[in-house]
Amino acid sequence: MFKGVMFDFSGTLLRIESTEEWLGAVLAAAGISLTDEEFAHRVQRLTEYGALPGGSAPRHLPRRLEAMWHERDLSADQHRLAYTALAREAGLPELAQALYERHMTPAAWRPYPDTEPTLRELRRRGFPAVVVSNIGWDLRPVFRAHGLDDLVDAYLLSFELGAQKPDPAIFRAACDRLGLAPADVLMVGDNRIADGGAQDIGCTLHFVDHLPVDQRPCGLAPVLRLLQSS
CATH class of the missing domain: 3.40.50.1000 (HAD superfamily/HAD-like)
Incomplete structure (x- = not known):
């Protein structure tokens, strides 16, 4: 029983919110405008690298990040390092920290x-x-x-x-x-x-x-x- x-x-x-909503919220907060094509490309890259915590796993994981990825949930530092590294790999180094901060908010x-x-x-x-x-x-x-x-x-x-x-x-x-x-x-x-x-x-x-x-x-x-x- x-x-x-x-x-x-x-x-x-x-x-978690969708990758489109996640990226859109961060871009809006930063006052950054993208064309529809640019936005779609960045969403695709973030998805490919699994950069959204709580979202889908990476489809492409660089070998140097494998250990970090598999142990990402053991500490706060490891978690942040893993996901900001994936956002950088996806081609958004300037937004990596803001994207990570966004996913921890209740609105996300x-x-x-x-x-x-x-x-x-x-x-x-x-x-x-x-x-x-x-x-x-x-x-x-x-x-x-x-x-x-x-x-x-x-x-x-x-x-x-x-x-x-x-x-x-x-x-x-x-x-x-x-x-x-x-x-x-x-x-x-x-x-x-x-x-x-x-x-x-x-x-x-x-x-x-x-x-x-x-x-x-x-x-x-x-x-x-x-x-x-x-």
């Missing part, structure tokens, strides 16, 4: 339509919920800005723990924070490799699709059904 829930962050509870993130109702219903039923994320910065202000922080009992963030999913250590820490045995905890995420690590310590898994917000109105609905039937 489940007694608590672990949730991934990006692609599970909230989704949108909750899925059923995120708040699901978390609120868990709270009503007495199920504690924690967020377990591979990330290089403090996402708590994002949750506060979207009115979700009071519905989360704890945050287990890789850069604070020095361990990143699928390392069992981060999931054990989350279960300890919940005060529950792994067998009593449901892990909800979108990445079968990273989030799948929870299974190694005995948690049950439920996966959602990492889709744009307007294409996944009720992806979390099965979570409540699973808890009810357990």
Whole structure:
């Protein structure tokens, strides 16, 4: 019988804005105008190099950045260095820092339509919920800005723990924070490799699709059904 829930962050509870919106916001703030062709080219390059944190993985990753990429979520410095390096590789060295800063703002993130109702219903039923994320910065202000922080009992963030999913250590820490045995905890995420690590310590898994917000109105609905039937 489940007694608590672990949730991934990006692609599970909230989704980062599109690369077009991300770049557009930074250009607007800097007062930079581009032609449609120039803008489309830069979006394509940023996408190719996976420079948007929370977005798609790089399609082209220079060998010298491979180690940095794979360990990017272990510290704040590594995370910033990895993503600003990718933005520079994409041909936007002058905007690399501004692009990185933008992705950490609440305006860059949108909750899925059923995120708040699901978390609120868990709270009503007495199920504690924690967020377990591979990330290089403090996402708590994002949750506060979207009115979700009071519905989360704890945050287990890789850069604070020095361990990143699928390392069992981060999931054990989350279960300890919940005060529950792994067998009593449901892990909800979108990445079968990273989030799948929870299974190694005995948690049950439920996966959602990492889709744009307007294409996944009720992806979390099965979570409540699973808890009810357990």
